[in-house]
Amino acid sequence: MRHPEPISTAFSGHPPPQGLLGGNRMSRRPVSLARQIVERSRNSVANSMHSRTQQSRLLSVGLLLLGAILLICYAYSASGRSGNHNQALDRLLEGDSSCAADFLRALPILKKVYGNSMHKILHVGPDTCSVVSILLKEDDSEAWGVEPYNLDDTTSAHCKRLVRQGIVRVADIKYPLPYRAQSFSLVIISDVVDYLSPRYLNTTLIELTRVAADGVVIFAGYPGQHRAKLVKMSKFGRPAKLRSATWWIRFFNQYKFEENDSAMKKFEQTSNKRGFKPSCHVFNLKPELTRQQH
Numbered sequence: 426m427r428h429p430e431p432i433s434t435a436f437s438g439h440p441p442p443q444g445l446l447g448g449n450r451m452s453r454r455p456v457s458l459a460r461q462i463v464e465r466s467r468n469s470v471a472n473s474m475h476s477r478t479q480q481s482r483l484l485s486v487g488l489l490l491l492g493a494i495l496l497i498c499y500a501y502s503a504s505g506r507s508g509n510h511n512q513a514l515d516r517l518l519e520g521d522s523s524c525a526a527d528f529l530r531a532l533p534i535l536k537k538v539y540g541n542s543m544h545k546i547l548h549v550g551p552d553t554c555s556v557v558s559i560l561l562k563e564d565d566s567e568a569w570g571v572e573p574y575n576l577d578d579t580t581s582a583h584c585k586r587l588v589r590q591g592i593v594r595v596a597d598i599k600y601p602l603p604y605r606a607q608s609f610s611l612v613i614i615s616d617v618v619d620y621l622s623p624r625y626l627n628t629t630l631i632e633l634t635r636v637a638a639d640g641v642v643i644f645a646g647y648p649g650q651h652r653a654k655l656v657k658m659s660k661f662g663r664p665a666k667l668r669s670a671t672w673w674i675r676f677f678n679q680y681k682f683e684e685n686d687s688a689m690k691k692f693e694q695t696s697n698k699r700g701f702k703p704s705c706h707v708f709n710l711k712p713e714l715t716r717q718q719h
């Protein structure tokens with residue numbers, strides 16, 4: 426007697442019982458991996474944004490600190506330059522025989538007399554580095570200088586820097602100056618002409634009137650004083666000649682230099698109103714072009 430064979434569940438057409446082949450485990454595993462990937466990506470993005478925020482904050486703080494340091498350095502250097510200029514002015518004003526100090530005292534008066542002609546100035550004299558430094562602080566002013574002496578160990582570092590920059594030139598004023606005609610509105614000369622003989626004085630003033638467009642102002646002599654700086658005597662090889670106003674007028678007439686009478690009259694009137702009394706002779710000459718037209 427044959428027994429019936431057991432029915433196989435593999436081909437019965439019915440699904441296997443749940444849990445028999447681990448169906449739930451296989452269906453849940455991919456879902457959990459996807460969630461982990463999403464969460465990790467979110468965390469990495471959040472961490473990246475947080476890191477960038479911190480970096481931007483640190484960068485902002487660093488830029489603020491750098492700006493503050495630069496402002497402090499600029500203020501310190503500006504105060505140092507101002508102090509140097511003030512010291513230069515004090516030294517000139519305290520000089521016992523400096524016509525450059527007279528020029529600086531007369532600066533507001535010259536601005537009144539010459540107006541816009543004061544915007545481009547050439548100063549010639551042994552204190553030209555100090556004078557030019559002060560002039561450069563004036564509003565709407567350009568200034569250059571000619572130092573008639575060779576630089577030495579006693580020359581300040583500031584003066585040597587102006588020479589390197591080409592603002593001040595070292596030149597023998599008895600010979601042609603390295604400038605084109607009418608390069609400057611106004612030429613000022615102080616503490617130099619008293620050491621020149623009439624022959625060299627003539628050639629020097631010809632050059633100064635050549636490079637001036639509106640005129641030359643001379644600060645010469647030491648009225649009421651009878652001494653000169655020994656350092657200048659040694660460099661020029663001769664003592665200063667303290668010439669009278671009458672001598673200068675004769676000299677101008679002899680060598681055909683024409684005084685600017687209108688400028689001189691305005692200078693004297695303005696000086697009287699302001700109580701300014703120069704300790705040096707002050708002469709206003711017309712430029713070379715004006716002399717040639719006459």
